[in-house]
Amino acid sequence: MVENTSQLVDFDADAGLTAAREVAGDAVHAVIEYTPDAFSILYASPETLDTYGGREAMLDHFDEVHSYVHIDFTERDLFSEELLPHAGEVRSIVTRQDRLTLVRLFHADAGLVISLDPDEPIVPVLDAVESAI
Numbered sequence: 001m002v003e004n005t006s007q008l009v010d011f012d013a014d015a016g017l018t019a020a021r022e023v024a025g026d027a028v029h030a031v032i033e034y035t036p037d038a039f040s041i042l043y044a045s046p047e048t049l050d051t052y053g054g055r056e057a058m059l060d061h062f063d064e065v066h067s068y069v070h071i072d073f074t075e076r077d078l079f080s081e082e083l084l085p086h087a088g089e090v091r092s093i094v095t096r097q098d099r100l101t102l103v104r105l106f107h108a109d110a111g112l113v114i115s116l117d118p119d120e121p122i123v124p125v126l127d128a129v130e131s132a133i
Helices: 013-027 046-052 055-066 069-083 122-132
Strands: 030-032 039-045 093-096 101-107 110-116
Touching: 013 030, 013 039, 013 110, 030 069, 039 055, 046 055, 069 093, 069 101, 069 110, 093 122, 101 122, 110 122
Parallel strands: none
Antiparallel strands: 030 039, 030 110, 093 101, 101 110
């Protein structure tokens, strides 16, 4: 298992992690804080580590994923500023896949990625984390 304290973002990512785990428990697989320039794993379950075959392989994969983070910010800005400005700010993006759900929550030019079981209710997690951070 990986557990670290937030040191990267200017919002209370640790409180966000706590809130996600209080609501979703063991359905939380990983929580990562990120900016356009860097990321830090706040939590990764033992199962997540096993999926990648260990910490170093997981870090390598997350580093590759992070190289695409600009797409999240571009999509957020596209919807908030161009396509649906009347709907307000994009606060999160959810990606549901067969084996997991990824929730990316934005806070200015930073965010949290929360990896969940695919059948975990998303809205309670979003509400709890948004309130906490």
